[in-house]
Amino acid sequence: MTPLRILPLGGLGEIGKNMTVVELDGRLVVVDCGLRFPTADMLGIDLVLPDFTYLRERADDIEAIVITHGHEDHLGALPWVIRDLGQDKIPVVYGGALTVAMARSKLDEHKLKEIRLEELPHEKVVRRGAFGIELVHMTHSIPGAAAVALHTELGTVLVTGDYKFDQTPVDGHPADFARLAELGNEGLLLLCGDSTNADRAGTSPSESGVGPHLLEVFGRCEGRIVVTCFASNIHRVQQVVDAAAELGRKVCLVGRSMRKNVNIGRQLGHIEVPEGMLIPPREIEDFSDEKLVIISTGSQGEPLSALRRMAHRDHPAIELRKGDTVVFSATSIPGNERAVNETIDRLYHIGCTVVTTADAPVHASGHGYADELKLMLNLTHPRYVMPMHGDHRRLHLHGQLAESVGVDPDDIFLGENGLPLEIDDAGARWAERVQSGMIFVDGVDIGDPADVALRDRRMLSADGIFIVVATISEQTGASVAAPEVILRGVPFLEDNDSILGEMRAAVEKSLERAAKEEVREIDLLQEFLHDDLAKWVYDRLKRRPMVLPVVVEI
């Protein structure tokens, strides 16, 4: 019998782009299909996907894709993967009701209408090839989050997705402790668990504890209130709405994704807004300041978000002023600190009062802390443990937590993207590494981050470009027109006629030298000019723009 293989293609040694492939008897189930957002050094790149070359090679063997919940880092790569592999290669995509609704909306935007998207009710096991697939209800910062249990002949693998053990969730529906315990009693083979908050001691605060704090903060406000949170955090939005209702304030939703998510959430019954309470942004000025709560996107300082635009006094409908209070009901995702702080500082400059988690507990994380990870381990007591969803530090800390509850260190596997774990009756071991890493999305195309054009972009962004066009006679090789010299992205010089004149002279000289050395073949001549002029430019300007000679023969 072939071993069971668990292959993480994303989410290990990083935060984001989660994707795990579970394989048995030559057939694959893919759990999650997430993306990451580019960092500032990925110039002009729109999105980062897991390198799914392995899926491309095994496209005929895919049984199903299962999505744990609707966040971008678990769902966002789905359209790109489906488009690349072909809709006919993916027999079915499973998820909870909200997850499926959000996937549908994404796939529609990509005009991928033929894919079979199926809501998998909790506690129902569907059979796909060698796998029984089951969703187990969990709590997280979006409704309808689930862990995925994959039942096989060799045992059951549980991929937790993102979770916390919220004992008092807003919808009154805690994680399915009973089913997790049952899986533990049956003997769980492998736990692949969320490590995001492995570095935080204790237990995460309950989502429903945020509401009273919001109400208290709101109660102190005399002017308008703007609350910003993640648009997908439907239960948070519910609590803002409830606090507003309590104080007799109307609610205005601002930002495209906020309106969209609240709409989907209302259709599926995850959020209830009293009749007549929502008002459109254009009616804001019809209500007095103390009668308004604005719920806005932009908690991460995103450049085009509603809150960022308000902070820059650039929002079409809402002009913030002294007396307004802005509540950040979210924390900064690592990497966004600068954008968030800049937004906050602009709000102070306008004269707003700003309330963040440093001032009041107006946010609760969606990821369980150390004691919750231990609870998961103690409920499911797995034979093997493979921490997921975290940088190396968090995987390491999650491993320590597993050890602390009695898991044998030899049974804890700290993995890497692309490194498959194989399990059979003889035990568990690392198998041969497969290709993994990042794929970049640029516009509508996807490709390899090692693409030379991306190195070029870095060069262009750091020092600009210096283009030389030389026109030479095909017969004699002599220059038949004055060389053109163009600078782009070289600051403080482009209008400097004397520098441009010097450059033209340098090009002429270089051409003469080339003629003297009888460099005639066009590629060689371009190379000659490149080397000669790159040196000249550095000596003269102490900069290294890209030097691009174009030789036209006529």
Next chain:
Amino acid sequence: MTPLRILPLGGLGEIGKNMTVVELDGRLVVVDCGLRFPTADMLGIDLVLPDFTYLRERADDIEAIVITHGHEDHLGALPWVIRDLGQDKIPVVYGGALTVAMARSKLDEHKLKEIRLEELPHEKVVRRGAFGIELVHMTHSIPGAAAVALHTELGTVLVTGDYKFDQTPVDGHPADFARLAELGNEGLLLLCGDSTNADRAGTSPSESGVGPHLLEVFGRCEGRIVVTCFASNIHRVQQVVDAAAELGRKVCLVGRSMRKNVNIGRQLGHIEVPEGMLIPPREIEDFSDEKLVIISTGSQGEPLSALRRMAHRDHPAIELRKGDTVVFSATSIPGNERAVNETIDRLYHIGCTVVTTADAPVHASGHGYADELKLMLNLTHPRYVMPMHGDHRRLHLHGQLAESVGVDPDDIFLGENGLPLEIDDAGARWAERVQSGMIFVDGVDIGDPADVALRDRRMLSADGIFIVVATISEQTGASVAAPEVILRGVPFLEDNDSILGEMRAAVEKSLERAAKEEVREIDLLQEFLHDDLAKWVYDRLKRRPMVLPVVVEI
């Protein structure tokens, strides 16, 4: 009599590039000349300086530049300002001994040897024009920090520079409380105070409290120890050396600025290292692991720093391994979090143990907390207060602190860069705004951030460039050679012959259309091609590279 003018040109509404101009009777004293490091969106920019246009306009009226301490955000712009204004325009630069030594080293690098740099002993008042200039000893995270008292006929202005009130500094030399109190008794006119930690309650921990914690952490280490801190934090380095000595470990300094600063510090007696304790990096392998402490640059995850290179297994002398402990004796400056976290994560991946301020108090801030800012206010009881060194939020909070100790809200001035405060017998008020903002350093040149080339860089970095070279007959306007089409920085396409073929065809078509419409004049033709091809490229590629048509007439 003309009023006293206090004009901040940097450091208000931002962290960094501190510069304040104090003016009386047409003469100027400049306090500090600092820089900022560029953020990721300032593509290829090396440094950010305060816009000192005002100084350029008033170059003949400068009495002196006074530098409070040797950090880059107070000293770093000095060579650029001097080079721009001319060495003959700056009669003298004052500072403490270490500050002057560090300024000397900087100016030497810029070949500015003629400037008069003068050490101003504490408690000595030098007269320059209408000003008596005095340094008052303060404590900070670099030795020799001072506040600047400017005595005038209208009263005394105190610019604090960066400070904390360390009651037990490492060198046993606390801030000059007596002189501050004396200034208060004499009646201080205006306090311009550091706001960096206005948001932290209580009192900052003493620098000398860090040593015992370092010793305790070191004592638990069995392998090598790497400590990273700011190279200018000489007293921190002293404490690392002391802890190493206590445990019989040798010390190796790694990183150019670490060696340079320790050298200057030793020459001035700020740091003492026992004979035979320092070893060069090449001898590291001669000592066993438990006999070594490495002190390294790179606490901010700087790309070329020693620690970052070690974390990337790219350091020429030191290869980290499982068993090593890396101690971050510093916190991340806002904006550096990602680089620091990435460095830490790579260290975990190597198998190192990492100790940060989250694990043990191995760092103390150099900036006073709220109670220290209140102490400063209570010692000096100024007539007017102008918070400095901080974003709008911190200036606002510093203002609240001033109010809390009894300063009249009307006497607290929350300023902005470029906004002068005027004070005379009739009171204090804002005067007319002068030019302020940023100046960029790119290579050896400085200039305006609005330079079109910087916009071009953004475009080039986001979408690359599409260059078209068309060669036409001067007589007929007809194309006389096949057009050249070149893409740079357009990912996933540059080797795509069919796209390049399509592009060439589009150019030919565009040229034909131009000929039909009798567009002949070269600038017009280039514009025609630009507009036509930009549209074609967007329709075809859904990207907006810079389109650069070059028409060569022969």
